Amino acid sequence: MKYLTILLFTASFTSNAQTISGFxxxxxxxxxxxxxxxxTQNILTYSNESGQFKIGVKHKDTLTISSYFHSQQTIILSQDYFEEEIVIELQKTTNALDEVKVTKILEKKFDSIVLxxxxxxxxxxxxxxDLIYTEFNPVAI
Incomplete structure (x- = not known):
């Protein structure tokens, strides 16, 4: 009876979990x-070479999408996101850097033992x- 209770309790949590995919x-x-x-669930993944992704989510989870050269987006997942593949468009951003002045280049001697x-x-x-990246990025293969 104890195991049946644990099984039903666990199944109730996993029954709402789904995987969404898109580009x-x-x-x-x-x-x-x-x-x-x-x-919401602390799950991380990355888009693959063709921009495709898959990630585990539930209804009303918060999904943050970010890239170094694009504006970050945050989405609260409504039921519409579970009906078909998602297509997300990110806007490019320009990263302006402050001026840097180089005054002198110091050369460091090569030390093979230290290296x-x-x-x-x-x-x-x-x-x-690499093992952690592979574990959280099932689409990257």
């Missing part, structure tokens, strides 16, 4: 590498980051 583009073409975050040590220390972090 992201700007006025020129589809956009790869756009970050989509389901703020080898830094690579050995960084490699496990890169492998771990």
């Amino acid at each position: 992201i583009y700007d006025h020129e073409s589809t956009i790869k590498g756009v970050k989509l975050i389901n703020i 080898t040590t830094e690579i050995k220390n960084q490699l496990p972090n890169d492998i771990k980051a």
